[in-house]
Amino acid sequence: xxxxxxxxxxxxxxxxxxxxxxxxxxxxxxxxxxxxxxxxxxxxxxxxxxxxxxxxxxxxxxxxxxxxxxxxxxxxxxxxxxxxxxxxxxxxxxxxxxxxxxxxxxxxxxxxxxxxxxxxxxxxxxxxxxxxxxxxxxxxxxxxxxxxxxxxxxxxx
Numbered sequence: 001x002x003x004x005x006x007x008x009x010x011x012x013x014x015x016x017x018x019x020x021x022x023x024x025x026x027x028x029x030x031x032x033x034x035x036x037x038x039x040x041x042x043x044x045x046x047x048x049x050x051x052x053x054x055x056x057x058x059x060x061x062x063x064x065x066x067x068x069x070x071x072x073x074x075x076x077x078x079x080x081x082x083x084x085x086x087x088x089x090x091x092x093x094x095x096x097x098x099x100x101x102x103x104x105x106x107x108x109x110x111x112x113x114x115x116x117x118x119x120x121x122x123x124x125x126x127x128x129x130x131x132x133x134x135x136x137x138x139x140x141x142x143x144x145x146x147x148x149x150x151x152x153x154x155x156x157x
C-alpha cells in the first residue's frame with residue numbers, strides 16, 4: 001500500500017463526516033474504492049483507479065461517481081495535466097505537498113523541482129478572500145533532451 005494506514009483512517013474519517021453531514025448511506029463500495037485510492041501512487045487517473053478496482057468488480061461508472069463524492073468531501077482533488085492529451089488526475093488531499101513541476105511540451109516528461117525563491121514568494125503572498133492550503137505550479141517548456149535533439153536535427157540539415 002502506497003499510503004499508510006493513518007492516511008486511510010484520516011480519509012475514511014473525512015468520508016464518514018461528509019456522509020453524515022449530507023444524510024447519505026454508508027457504502028461498502030465507497031470504502032473499497034477509498035482503499036484503492038490510498039494504495040495507488042499519487043497522483044492517479046480515473047482509469048488507473050478503475051483498473052485497480054476491477055478485481056473487486058466495481059464498475060467504471062461507480063468509480064467516477066465515487067470520485068465525485070471524494071472531491072466534494074475534499075478527500076481528493078482533481079487537476080488537469082497535459083501528458084500527450086489533456087487528462088484529469090486526482091491526488092489525496094492528505095498527502096498533497098507543495099509542488100513545482102516542469103513539463104516538456106514535446107516529450108511530456110515531468111520533473112519535480114524545488115525552487116526556494118518561488119516557494120518563499122508564494123508563502124508570503126497574501127490574497128484577499130482566499131486562504132491557500134497548498135499549490136501545484138506547472139511550468140511548460142522544452143527539456144534539454146528535446147532541445148539537444150532539435151539542435152542535432154537542425155545541424156544535420
